Amino acid sequence: MANLNDGEVVITLGDDAYTLRPTLNAIRTLSRLHGGLRNTFQKVINQDFDGIAEIIKVGASIPDKDNNALSAKLFRAGLNDTTLMPVLDYIRCLMNGGKMPPETPDEPAAEASEGNA
Numbered sequence: 001m002a003n004l005n006d007g008e009v010v011i012t013l014g015d016d017a018y019t020l021r022p023t024l025n026a027i028r029t030l031s032r033l034h035g036g037l038r039n040t041f042q043k044v045i046n047q048d049f050d051g052i053a054e055i056i057k058v059g060a061s062i063p064d065k066d067n068n069a070l071s072a073k074l075f076r077a078g079l080n081d082t083t084l085m086p087v088l089d090y091i092r093c094l095m096n097g098g099k100m101p102p103e104t105p106d107e108p109a110a111e112a113s114e115g116n117a
Helices: 024-034 037-045 049-059 064-077 081-095
Strands: 009-013 016-020
Touching: 009 049, 009 064, 009 081, 016 049, 016 081, 024 037, 024 049, 024 081, 037 049, 037 081, 049 064, 049 081, 064 081
Parallel strands: none
Antiparallel strands: 009 016
């Protein structure tokens, strides 16, 4: 597999891997289709099958003629963490200017205490 550029995400559907590329065209297209990226993100959270297929199609620059084949592969793969997490990561990259957002710690950093010790 080729090295990924910052912000590129790979999703595997069956035997096929697709590289979702965060481009200006992709963010514009998805924003227009879904009324903003927050709504695009929500489509994945809601497990909206057609919305997820459209995100993959746009991100991987899949031609319209291959829509049915992509949908069939997505159906067979299922709407589970293996397929949903890469799509969510991709949208997060789009929201962050086409690059992976910095990781946020699970717990807030301990603050230095002031005063009584």
